[in-house]
Amino acid sequence: MGSTAGTTGGGACNVAVLLDFSTCPGGFTTGKAHPLSSTNSWACGDPILGPVGTGMWGTNLFGNYNTDESSYLESPSISLADCQGYAVSVRVRHWYDIEPGYDGGNIQISTDGGNSWQVVTPTGHPYDELSLNASYSPPAGEPGFSGFDAVWRDSFVDLTPYVGSADVRMRFVFGSDFSVEYDGWFIDEIEVVVQ
Numbered sequence: 001m002g003s004t005a006g007t008t009g010g011g012a013c014n015v016a017v018l019l020d021f022s023t024c025p026g027g028f029t030t031g032k033a034h035p036l037s038s039t040n041s042w043a044c045g046d047p048i049l050g051p052v053g054t055g056m057w058g059t060n061l062f063g064n065y066n067t068d069e070s071s072y073l074e075s076p077s078i079s080l081a082d083c084q085g086y087a088v089s090v091r092v093r094h095w096y097d098i099e100p101g102y103d104g105g106n107i108q109i110s111t112d113g114g115n116s117w118q119v120v121t122p123t124g125h126p127y128d129e130l131s132l133n134a135s136y137s138p139p140a141g142e143p144g145f146s147g148f149d150a151v152w153r154d155s156f157v158d159l160t161p162y163v164g165s166a167d168v169r170m171r172f173v174f175g176s177d178f179s180v181e182y183d184g185w186f187i188d189e190i191e192v193v194v195q
């Protein structure tokens with residue numbers, strides 16, 4: 001392959017990682033998923049309200065999420081170009097306390113640099129609602145986690161369908177309606193597993 005010292009000829013699927021957000025922001029970014037939404041409440045650190053734990057992302061660490069949110073927490077891009085023949089998945093450790101049916105969040109994947117996103121269907125701990133009634137889309141009209149769960153859960157997203165793509169991004173999209181807010185959605189660990 002003509003590789004120089006210290007490099008390999010390629011083919012290494014070196015994407016396995018465990019992020020526990022003990023160091024913020026862990027390469028993640030946040031923003032509005034709909035331009036008319038209220039202020040995005042995603043923050044990284046130690047929550048004062050909500051779950052017990054340290055080092056995590058959450059929709060406001062110091063109080064309830066905002067009304068009329070359509071906000072996202074986006075991962076860095078990872079390349080699965082060298083992962084042919086492997087099964088790649090993501091484990092998400094999360095906790096939520098959210099107005100059932102109206103407010104909620106889901107997980108989305110982009111393979112085109114974040115221009116378009118597809119809602120994925122997690123396993124392990126699945127979505128609670130088929131169609132959220134948040135003020136803005138996304139996630140209005142989409143499935144999502146919603147309701148009073150308030151325990152740490154592991155949900156899994158299969159990335160194997162995206163093997164071969166050099167730019168795979170995951171985002172967590174949260175939305176709310178015009179009234180009734182709770183602690184929100186907290187993400188404590190994200191682990192990429194290669195098998």
Ligand SMILES: [Ca+2]
Binds near residue numbers: 022056188
């Ligand atoms: Ca943590």
Ligand SMILES: [Ca+2]
Binds near residue numbers: 176181
């Ligand atoms: Ca609400």
